[in-house]
Amino acid sequence: xxxxxTVLVSATIIPLSAPxxxxxxxxxxxxxxxxxxxxxxxxxxxxxxTYSPFLTSSPWDNRQSLKYYTExxxxxxxxxxFEDFLMILESVVASEVKPSEFLDLxxxxxxxxxxxxxxxxxxxxxxxxxLFNGVRKLxxxxxxLFDGVSMELLRGECSRLLKCGEVEQLVSLMEIxxxxxxxxxxxVEPSDVINLCISKRDPTAAIRFAQKFPHAEMLSCxxxxxxxxxxxxxxxxxxxxxSKQNTSSPNMHAYRTIIDVCGLCGDHLKSRxxxxxxxxxxxxxxxxxxxSLMNVNSHDLTYTLDIYKKMEKLGVPADITSHNILLxxxxxxxxxxxxxxIYSQIxxxxxxxxxxxxxxxxxxxxxxxxxxxxxxxxxxxxEDMVSSGVIPNTVTWSSLISACTNAxxxxxxxxxxxxxxxxxxxxxxxxxxxxxxxxxxxCQFDRAFRIFQCWKEKGFQQTITGQMRVTSRPxxxxxxxxxxxxxxxxxxxxxxxxxxxxxxxxxxMDEMKTMGLSPNQISWSTLIDICGGSGNVVGAIQIxxxxxxxxxxxxxxxxxxAIKICVEHKKPKLAFMLFGEMQKYQIKPNLxxxxxxxxxxxxxxxxxxxxxxxxxxxxxxxxGYKPNDYYLKxxxxxxxxxxxxxxxxxxxQFASRLVEFEPQSLFLEKVTKHLQDSAESLSVDLRGxxxxxxxxxxxxxxxxxxxxxxxxNSIKDDVSIVLGEQQLSSHVDMDASGVNEAVIKLLHHxxxxxxxxxxxxxxxxxxxxxxxxxxxxxxxxxxTSASPTRRPVVLQRLKVTKESLHRWLRxxxxxxx
DNA sequence: ATAGGGTTAG
Numbered sequence: 001x002x003x004x005x006t007v008l009v010s011a012t013i014i015p016l017s018a019p020x021x022x023x024x025x026x027x028x029x030x031x032x033x034x035x036x037x038x039x040x041x042x043x044x045x046x047x048x049x050t051y052s053p054f055l056t057s058s059p060w061d062n063r064q065s066l067k068y069y070t071e072x073x074x075x076x077x078x079x080x081x082f083e084d085f086l087m088i089l090e091s092v093v094a095s096e097v098k099p100s101e102f103l104d105l106x107x108x109x110x111x112x113x114x115x116x117x118x119x120x121x122x123x124x125x126x127x128x129x130x131l132f133n134g135v136r137k138l139x140x141x142x143x144x145l146f147d148g149v150s151m152e153l154l155r156g157e158c159s160r161l162l163k164c165g166e167v168e169q170l171v172s173l174m175e176i177x178x179x180x181x182x183x184x185x186x187x188v189e190p191s192d193v194i195n196l197c198i199s200k201r202d203p204t205a206a207i208r209f210a211q212k213f214p215h216a217e218m219l220s221c222x223x224x225x226x227x228x229x230x231x232x233x234x235x236x237x238x239x240x241x242x243s244k245q246n247t248s249s250p251n252m253h254a255y256r257t258i259i260d261v262c263g264l265c266g267d268h269l270k271s272r273x274x275x276x277x278x279x280x281x282x283x284x285x286x287x288x289x290x291x292s293l294m295n296v297n298s299h300d301l302t303y304t305l306d307i308y309k310k311m312e313k314l315g316v317p318a319d320i321t322s323h324n325i326l327l328x329x330x331x332x333x334x335x336x337x338x339x340x341x342i343y344s345q346i347x348x349x350x351x352x353x354x355x356x357x358x359x360x361x362x363x364x365x366x367x368x369x370x371x372x373x374x375x376x377x378x379x380x381x382x383e384d385m386v387s388s389g390v391i392p393n394t395v396t397w398s399s400l401i402s403a404c405t406n407a408x409x410x411x412x413x414x415x416x417x418x419x420x421x422x423x424x425x426x427x428x429x430x431x432x433x434x435x436x437x438x439x440x441x442x443c444q445f446d447r448a449f450r451i452f453q454c455w456k457e458k459g460f461q462q463t464i465t466g467q468m469r470v471t472s473r474p475x476x477x478x479x480x481x482x483x484x485x486x487x488x489x490x491x492x493x494x495x496x497x498x499x500x501x502x503x504x505x506x507x508x509m510d511e512m513k514t515m516g517l518s519p520n521q522i523s524w525s526t527l528i529d530i531c532g533g534s535g536n537v538v539g540a541i542q543i544x545x546x547x548x549x550x551x552x553x554x555x556x557x558x559x560x561x562a563i564k565i566c567v568e569h570k571k572p573k574l575a576f577m578l579f580g581e582m583q584k585y586q587i588k589p590n591l592x593x594x595x596x597x598x599x600x601x602x603x604x605x606x607x608x609x610x611x612x613x614x615x616x617x618x619x620x621x622x623x624g625y626k627p628n629d630y631y632l633k634x635x636x637x638x639x640x641x642x643x644x645x646x647x648x649x650x651x652x653q654f655a656s657r658l659v660e661f662e663p664q665s666l667f668l669e670k671v672t673k674h675l676q677d678s679a680e681s682l683s684v685d686l687r688g689x690x691x692x693x694x695x696x697x698x699x700x701x702x703x704x705x706x707x708x709x710x711x712x713n714s715i716k717d718d719v720s721i722v723l724g725e726q727q728l729s730s731h732v733d734m735d736a737s738g739v740n741e742a743v744i745k746l747l748h749h750x751x752x753x754x755x756x757x758x759x760x761x762x763x764x765x766x767x768x769x770x771x772x773x774x775x776x777x778x779x780x781x782x783x784t785s786a787s788p789t790r791r792p793v794v795l796q797r798l799k800v801t802k803e804s805l806h807r808w809l810r811x812x813x814x815x816x817x
Numbered sequence: 818a819t820a821g822g823g824t825t826a827g
């Protein structure tokens with residue numbers, strides 16, 4: 001092909017105008033030599049015109065030869081030989097032929113195919129740019145080389161690149177073309193290119209492309225936001241940084257957008273850093289930037305308040321939106337008082353004409369009170385609103401209904417719904433959901449289904465008259481549009497309304513699917529709850545399995561629900577199995593989970609069960625949850641006390657199966673240690689424990705002693721209990737002193753053991769033995785800041801006599817032997 | 818260009 005062309009060029013040029021041999025060489029050099037050629041440049045090569053074939057036949061009388069040369073040029077271009085093409089063009093221009101004549105004769109399609117070929121060969125920037133620059137230098141705009149057909153070719157290439165996802169090629173091409181007056185819109189759909197860049201996670205290319213448009217700032221923002229919507233913070237920030245490149249003053253719109261994206265991606269701190277960067281550059285943010293920043297950080301009232309206070313100093317006065325966001329922040333923080341203060345403050349500003357409260361303000365305040373169960377105050381806000389002439393919208397009504405629902409006022413909620421309809425309010429799905437939830441909360445399940453049925457029957461875009469009322473109050477000529485669009489939430493709420501009717505709930509879940517809705521974690525958790533609640537524990541666990549199989553990952557609540565079911569149906573083994581499964585799937589239990597599983601053991605359960613509970617307790621502490629004395633107390637009462645006192649327990653192999661605790665918590669370490677120790681020379685170390693923990697440890701040791709006694713090993717020594725240093729300052733450590741009292745109460749009063757104190761007098765270092773009465777007395781005197789005459793004894797250890805232990809063992813142990 | 822409402826476990 002190339003050779004054929006060489007022949008063509010050689011054959012045509014020589015007879016026509018007798019170009020110099022040099023010229024000839026240059027024209028064909030690309031096929032005959034690999035040596036770099038000098039660039040043709042009319043300015044530095046004045047002889048170009050001298051060699052122009054057209055000059056020899058001036059004035060131009062040979063249209064045929066122009067046509068011929070143009071054809072050659074077209075062919076050269078088609079083969080990507082742009083330099084040669086340019087040289088012919090140079091000659092044409094130099095011979096004072098009008099470019100339009102050349103262009104008329106040019107086979108535009110050939111040129112376009114050449115360009116398309118070069119694009120395909122990825123020589124885009126070097127070759128095409130060279131061609132276009134060359135053409136432009138000769139006074140022709142490159143876009144003029146294209147006619148309708150060739151433009152279509154180019155468009156085809158663009159869609160090919162788009163289809164193949166050649167982001168870099170496509171964007172580079174667009175950059176070149178837009179630099180030469182091509183209309184990008186006529187070649188590709190700009191949004192297609194941007195979407196490709198986004199789907200290929202190429203923020204830089206997206207922004208490069210966007211910058212070729214007059215509305216680049218707006219496009220950049222939508223790109224940043226799109227990445228944010230995909231939760232791709234990194235790309236969003238890259239796009240944001242790229243969009244900052246060619247601008248001297250910052251684009252506040254972009255700042256606002258990236259801050260919103262931080263919110264979408266849950267990176268509140270990043271939004272603060274971006275904002276601080278803006279301030280550090282001595283730029284004044286606009287109101288949108290500040291409002292977005294506050295909104296993204298609305299979960300941190302301290303921060304939003306701080307920003308709000310600084311607004312005035314920045315010279316950006318807070319507007320109603322700023323205040324609304326601040327109210328939202330109060331709402332999230334549950335700070336009703338501050339919300340009320342702000343509300344009255346802005347009401348005052350409104351009376352001065354400085355602000356105008358809007359529907360957001362009132363709705364947010366209503367939500368503040370709704371969450372705080374202050375339904376009366378919520379209704380008062382509604383009155384404020386109406387008297388200010390602000391019309392409640394669906395959100396306002398929903399929040400009002402919620403306020404009543406949260407306060408348990410179902411009928412009031414219903415009345416509000418009626419009121420909304422009468423006021424011309426159009427309920428939507430969320431509003432219906434609120435209403436349905438009100439019914440469910442008050443266990444008016446039938447009512448919930450009736451409302452749902454009504455909603456359903458009125459169907460899509462139908463009007464109803466009077467029949468929608470949910471109270472007894474009749475009204476006529478009511479026209480309400482009720483597009484029936486239940487959401488997943490609707491079905492979830494209705495599932496709850498099934499009580500323990502598992503099959504009904506299951507049917508609802510199926511209906512949900514036929515409505516094109518996917519059951520979510522809440523749907524499945526509810527189904528598990530209902531199935532278990534109907535007594536079918538195994539079924540509940542099977543549902544948990546189906547849930548995973550259907551691609552929905554169970555979450556903490558799902559597992560906690562399932563565990564609750566097992567606990568309620570006295571299946572501790574299953575409960576612990578599920579708890580273990582959670583670890584396997586790396587689902588972190590929360591406080592509710594721990595408290596639920598801790599209820600799993602039965603009263604007077606086996607040692608293994610207790611050990612499992614202790615392991616859970618340890619797990620809990622490890623996870624950073626505060627030791628829950630309440631459940632530990634239950635452990636004491638329901639197990640440890642049982643070990644000591646009960647006649648009904650299973651006494652077998654008490655000390656044989658010992659759980660292997662990791663010594664993470666002091667308490668568990670001690671329980672473990674004492675449970676594992678042999679019965680010889682027992683010393684119980686209670687230092688650092690709370691009184692409840694101390695109680696368990698003491699009981700565990702006693703249980704141990706008892707087991708050994710039953711096995712025939714009786715105790716040979718008094719049992720020593722190390723209490724630890726007591727502080728003598730006026731700041732008595734309440735926990736530590738509580739330990740002494742609790743232990744003494746347990747041993748002496750509850751179990752009737754004989755206890756004496758081995759105290760070490762700090763002054764003379766004598767170990768003194770005291771009777772219990774004295775122990776208590778001195779213990780008291782420590783707490784009430786010792787009298788000067790009686791120095792308090794620094795209690796270090798108690799002893800329990802082996803005789804009293806023997807008596808106790810015979811008394812309680814014999815009955816079960 | 819900004820902001821708001823509904824459902825699950827102890």
